[in-house]
Structure formats: structure tokens, C-alpha cells
Amino acid sequence: MQAPSIGGVTVPRGDGKTTIRVRRGSSLTDFADKINANPASLVTVLFHLGEMATATQSLDEDTFKVLGVELGYDIQVVSPEEEEKELFDSFNIDLETGIEGEEDEDLEARPPVVTVMGHVDHGKTRLLDAIRNEDVAGGESGGITQHIGAYQVRKEHEGVERAITFIDTPGHEAFTAMRARGAKVTDIAILVVAADDGVMPQTIEALNHAQAADVPIVVAVNKIDVEGANPSKVRQQLTEYNLVAEEYGGDTMFVDVSARQGQNIDSLLEAVLLTADAALDLRANPDREARGVAIEANLDRGRGATATVLVQTGTLHVGDSIVAGSAYGRVRAMLDEHGENVTEAGPSRPVQVLGLSSVPRAGDTFVVAPDDRTARQTAERREAADRQAVLAKSRKRISLEDLNEALAAGRVETLNLILKGDVSGSVEALEDALLKIDVGDDVDLRIIDRGVGAITMNNINLAMASSAIIVGYNVRAEGQNADYAEREGVEIRYYSVIYQAIDEVEAALKGMLKPEFEEVELGTAEIREIFRSSKFGNIAGSIVRSGEIRRGTKARITRNGVVVSENVEVAGLRRFKDDVTDVREGFECGINLGSYNDLQLGDLIATYEMREKPRA
């Protein structure tokens, strides 16, 4: 049905009941696609409804509702999670990972999954190494040889050998990036606090993240071998954040360790198991199709796309068809952290999977699909949805259309970035952190592309086309690519520490900000007499009440506290017969305000100057 003309355009009309679902952050163009309409006509319709929007700008839910009522559609704005669920439902893929809905007798205990968090340099990496060395199974298999983003260690606990899974991308960036993507991976967080340094800003940030995610914390008080280490101070400091040590009557386990000397690592693992047993019901059904999360992914020259996945429920087998984010494929082989082939992986087991079509992102969920075709179709639909989401995200502050206009009007400055990193986890973490930089409203930070691997010719071309800077995190542009970038004047900045990248980008943004000015008052004078001069106009015979009056500055005239004029210039200044440049408090002077003549006795002349305000 066509709508009767609204504002001179016709639009396909619904019957008032047709439900159209659009993803949160969608634009008129996205909606137009769904009803087969011309986006420009929808702009016109919306305009006649009193709302201005460009075709590609993302609209809020209320605007969609108004539009829906007008056009006869029930427009429902769905979250990415709802949309994802619908997608999987349509392919009959079960998304449940939890233990709800499972029969009790099908559930088996699974190892806890642990993330190590803490302030920079407090010893996360060293601790993860020390834990690796503690692996009781290490001896037989030659230890953990492969960095795949996660590993499992085994430990004797009350006569039983138990496994613990560690996500070994240290730091809460990985944790937050995954959480931002809706993946709940971590069961327990180990908060590392150096005993010689105590609680630091990122300690607090990390614990806030863990607490917000409802993840129990075990505190590793590290570096107890260092002189001046004060483990009880750490305990005391953390009580302020609701982490009260057991020995102080709380329920958080604190373990004093030295990652460097491998001291007490066993007790730390013990504490992890005790905390898991006391606070969590860690069970899963191993006898079902697998589901889980991609922890890390790489493009390997010889083996193609590889992804380390953490199985959360079910068992993953070689030969299964899987979808991970928008990547898909049949599992060709699986490797564990010892570099050994495994044929199946049960709950909480991290394995590196070979055989995917492309590189998924850290935090992407993976599911087993009934067959290859379904896997491919699901991945393709997911990719389309992702593209839309990325667009919506990059439109966060300004759309392309607005941008040109705003640039022309000098209203915004934009910093375009292209991010490249060695593994998808770090790219995600970097993107996440960069988008969180608070730069106020007058600068726009856009990440126009991101990816894993070396900096390519394509990246450089895109950077040229959009005046972007390329950020390389543990990757470089090599050989002719580096020359090309240099020749074309494309800036590539290399980093190996995320915080450094963030700091520099932040500084660059601040440098780009247009200076802000503030008014600084210089002095005030009160008018005592008015002299009329045919040559100079009016002269205000005044006495300087405060500060000093300077020739050439701006003035504001107030009468009984009310501003009568602003932006008037002190055109001339005299003491008796002499021209002077300034007159100080307590002295009389003649002030000439140029062509400004509205003066009365008792008026105050306040002079001021605009000064650039330093950025905080």
C-alpha cells in the first residue's frame, strides 16, 4: 500500500499491525531497506513530523515510534543481544550456556576460569608465568609451550587433581573488552597488588570491574620478597573497597606471594579452588553441542585463521561446524597449550581451533551449527548485523553528512584512526579504551578501521583517503609499505603498551582542541565627569577603582549593576594632558571609548582581556 502523500512524498505504508524490527542505533536508511522505501522520502516525512534527521543518522527509539505511528508500522527497536538470539533461533541453534534448563544429572563439575588483573607493573605477567610453572602436569608434557591466550593448570586439592583455567591476556582491558561484547568468561578474578606499592588507581579500577560483573576476587599480595613490602597495609587499604580479608573477619582470601621466587603460588591456586567451591556452582553439561567464547585470534601465515576458544558448555570435537562471530568453518584441528593435538574439548577447556574462514574478535561467542551451510549462513547474517552496528557506533557523535558541514563551519575537528594489532584481543582493548577518552564535544574521535596483522597497503590507502593516523600495536608496516606510507605522508605510530597509545592519542586530541578562552578582568573605573569633545567624542573623566585601566583593551559598561554595553574599546587614555598606556588604582584619568557615547555619571567601566585557558 502507498501512503497518501505526506509532505509531497509517497511511502509504502503498513497496516498498523506489521511489526518491523530495527537494531538499536539504526538510521532511516536501515529502516527504509526493511520497508522498501526511499530513505530521502523518510527524511521528508520525519521533517513534516517536526523532526530533523539525515538519512544515515541513528535515531532514538522515540523517533522511530513516532514515525511508525505515522506510517502504520509497529517499529520495535531491538538490542543486539535480542537480535542475535532471534538469528540463532531461526537456525535452531541453542544459545544457552548456563545450567538453567539442564537436568541436574547431566551436569558435571567444571574448572573455574580465572583472569588476573591489577595495576601496571604489579606483576600480572610474572604471576601468570609462575602459575604456569606450578602445573603438576607440566613435567609429563614438557610444560606449557604455546601462547594461545589461555591455559589450564592442574593441581592436587584434597587428594583430587583439579584443573584451573587461566585467561593469560593479563589486565582488565581484556576482561572489559569481553564484557563489553556481552561475553561472561571469568568466574574468578585474581587481583594482584604489589606489597611494596600498595593499592593504586588501576587496582581500584580492576576491582570495580570485577565487582560490577559479580566476579569473586582472590587477592594476590605480590612481591613479598621485596624489602619494605607491607602485605598488611594492602589488606587494610582494600577493606575500604569491601574486600575484607578472612583473617579480619571478611570473606575474601588474601594470599601473600612472590611471583619472582615462585613463593606461595600453590596456596594461591588453593585459594582459587576454595573460593570457587564456596561461592560458585561451576557445573556444565558436557554431553551437548559446544558453545563458548573466542579469547584470542590470529592470522597465521601457515595455518590461516586460528582462534583460541574457551568451551563454556558441551564438548567441541574436531569436525564440528562452528560459527565464531562472523567467522565460520569446520574444526580441522585443535591444539592445546602444550602444542598438542586434541580431538575434543569439554567445559572450561581452552583450545586453539584451526579451520575458520576468518579471524573472529576477542569476546565473540562461538556455537556449533547443525551443518556447514547453516554455519556459513549464520556467520554471514551476523556479519551484516555487525557492519550495521559498527556504522552505528562510528556515527556515535556525528554522521558523515554532518561532518563535512560541521568541518566547514569550523564546529568540529576529527581525528580518524586505523588500529592494527597482533591479536584481536589487543585491538579490541585498544579500541575500547580509545573510545572512552573524554574529549568533550568539540572533537570527534573515530576509529574507521581495525584489524589483526601487519599494516598493509590497503590500510595506508584508507588512511590517505580519510586523513587518518594508523596505530600499530605490536605490528609494523614493513618494506615497501613503510616506504609508501612515508612517501605519502601517512603517519604511523607504533606502540607496545596500550596505556602509552591511549596517553598519546589523548594528548594529540587535546592539542587539536580549539583553545578555550576565559575572561580576565583587568580593572574598573567609575565615571565622575563627562567631557564632550567635538574632535574625540565623549571623554569619561574617571577614577580607577580597582586594578588598572589599559589602552587598547576591551571594556564593559555597567549602570547600577546592569550591563549597558559590551565589547567597547578603550581607544584613548589620558592623565591630564598626556596620553598614557595605563592608569592604576586610585588615580584619575580620561577614558575615550571611541565612537561609543552612551555615558552617564556613575557608570562603571570594567576592562577585561580574553586569555587562553589551559586544558585540564
Ligand SMILES: Nc1nc2c(ncn2[C@@H]2O[C@H](COP(=O)(O)OP(=O)(O)OP(=O)(O)O)[C@@H](O)[C@H]2O)c(=O)[nH]1
Ligand atoms: N621482586 C619482585 N619483583 C617482581 C615480582 N613479580 C613481578 N616482579 C617484577 O615487577 C615488574 C613488573 O612485572 P610484570 O609481571 O611485568 O607486571 P605486569 O603487572 O604484568 O605489568 P604490565 O604488563 O606492564 O601491566 C617486573 O620487573 C617483574 O620482574 C615479585 O614477586 N618480586
